[in-house]
Amino acid sequence: MLKKANLYLTFNYQALDWKTVFLILFLIAFFIRFPFFFRDYIDRDESTFIIMGQSWADGYLPYTQLWDLKPPITFLFFALVIKIFGKSFIAIRFFGTLLVVITSLFTYGIAKRIVSKKVGFWSAIFCVFFLSMFGSLQGVMSEHICTLFFVMGVYLLLFKESMGWFFVVGILFGLSVMSKLNMAYPLLTLMAYWVWKAVTEKRFWHSFQQLGILGIGFLVLIVLTATPYYLQGEIQIWWGSIFEAPLAYAGSKQHSIVKTLPFVFVVAILLYIGFASKVIDFKSKPIQILTIVIVGVLFSFMQTGKVNGHYLIQLYPFILIPAGVAVSKLPPIKKKYNILIASLLILLPMEAYLEYTNVISNKMEKGSFYNGEGVDIPNYIIENNVDTKNIFFTEYHIGYWVLGKNPPTKAVTHPYNIQREELFPFMQNARKTGIQELQYIMDVIKPKTIIVREAERIYDEELPEFNFYMNLCLARHYTLTKTIGRGLIYQRLEGQ
Known part of the structure; x- marks a missing residue:
């Protein structure tokens, strides 16, 4: 050797x-x-x-x-x-x-x-x-x-x-x-x-x-x-x-x-x-x-x-x-x-060896080489005919692509752009602040399905107003229907 x-x-x-x-x-x-x-x-x-x-x-x-x-x-x-x-x-x-x-x-x-x-x-x-x-x-x-x-x-x-x-x-x-x-x-x-x-x-x-x-x-x-x-x-x-x-x-x-x-x-x-x-x-x-x-x-x-x-x-x-x-x-x-x-x-490429193991394990357990919540959540949505009208991914937003959907507004193409209010004028966005954008999505568009990663802290800790409002909306108008990995799937209650 x-x-x-x-x-x-x-x-x-x-x-x-x-x-x-x-x-x-x-x-x-x-x-x-x-x-x-x-x-x-x-x-x-x-x-x-x-x-x-x-x-x-x-x-x-x-x-x-x-x-x-x-x-x-x-x-x-x-x-x-x-x-x-x-x-x-x-x-x-x-x-x-x-x-x-x-x-x-x-x-x-x-x-x-x-x-x-x-x-x-x-x-x-x-x-x-x-x-x-x-x-x-x-x-x-x-x-x-x-x-x-x-x-x-x-x-x-x-x-x-x-x-x-x-x-x-x-x-x-x-x-x-x-x-x-x-x-x-x-x-x-x-x-x-x-x-x-x-x-x-x-x-x-x-x-x-x-x-x-x-x-x-x-x-x-x-x-x-x-x-x-x-x-x-x-x-x-x-x-x-x-x-x-x-x-x-x-x-x-x-x-x-x-x-x-x-x-x-x-x-x-x-x-x-x-x-x-x-x-x-x-x-x-x-x-x-x-x-x-x-x-x-x-x-x-x-x-x-x-x-x-x-x-x-x-x-x-x-x-x-x-x-x-x-x-x-x-x-x-x-x-x-x-x-x-x-x-x-x-x-040196130890990360690659670990990922090979992860891919093989996922294939054995779930029957697919593709892995991660961004794939598993859309698969669950498709298999269970979950309503995707105006679906809103606050995390795992690659799911839009897998499902063939678009984000509800320009400002959430990247989930965290809603926090970057200084960029709103260049989006030709009607709302001026992130909280206004969030209110528009939740109160006007009213997405049927919402995916989040952490229910208590959906956005950064520096944005308590965002987190309070989202958690309030989820508690009043949505029910948690499925947890996949770290992803939480919420669906809007009937009549809400």
Whole structure:
């Protein structure tokens, strides 16, 4: 076994080509992510993206029928998958796997050109790991989409010189920003670096031509996202939803920049140590560009005031490369430790092993690989002919998609958007406050069936008025008919 481990860790990296690396990355990513193909929902945001994508596949532009706080390219990804493959968790999660694989492949491409194929290979392997494990990363997040386009853009920016490629880079950066708006920060820091290099290296005119072509590509993509709205006379909802709403949301949040400083400080210190010790060559232009992108992403975290696990997807490809460079400068690992390293790599995707067990157990107990309340509750509703007129999911809202229903109002497309009152004006919403929206749903629409997760605390603890009102409505007008896992199914009493 020791000999096998040695062979595994010391094979001929120079023989690697793009196809071989792609295949290896795909097999690893598929193995890690496959058991999650059958999970009902992995993150509330992913469920919302699916619902928004379905609405677009049905012919409704984002923000017109349903609403969520993300740019339209994120929803387009889901809409295309649904339009081609129908309602398929497997298709959505499979193409999410491809996002991870292609992002990691371009990470390999950047690292192998900067350092070596060996560093590129292991940077890509760990990119697959970090983009697929821990928390909600097994789902398909907007960060997976925007990071793919940005990594591709950085690769072309580093290694392509013709003006045509700069136009393509502009398109890719536009796709990235129109998938998640905070990618504008690393784009701005990158463009500032480009101008600084143009001035210091006295190639002002050539660099500004490049930036001009890149900017045209970026603007073309922005215009393309606006065109369908313009043709339907909905340009204001496009502008408000994509640009004004995020600013209003960011301005309303009380997240302190101090909360992000420990993480930012650790990353900055590690980079400084690498540069000061000359383990990482800061004079290298590609390393400088990667560092500038990292700075831009970190600045976006500071502006947001928090660092969620899925936010780090935007950072991993860029930081893994200088990390790989630094590790490659360390003394070679003794062969006797190879078996230990191989064992650690095998144990790393422990979440996947546990989920394989969960999937098999669910198949044995319930006869289906698909699992979770977001699947079990709709199945119960279908099998028992439960009334779904104006059904209201305060949790497990992927159930709307499974049942072929829509949320009762735009404001609850994502269940927690009802708490974000600062966003209501951009939804073209008639109600001004979350409690008014809740009263409209419960007293006017009067959903026949309501699904909640915790009867005592349906919304955040910071919203006692919401919880009091909902619990009062449930007590007066509804009866609990079924508990499935942590999900509670309430049905409206006759005559209420």
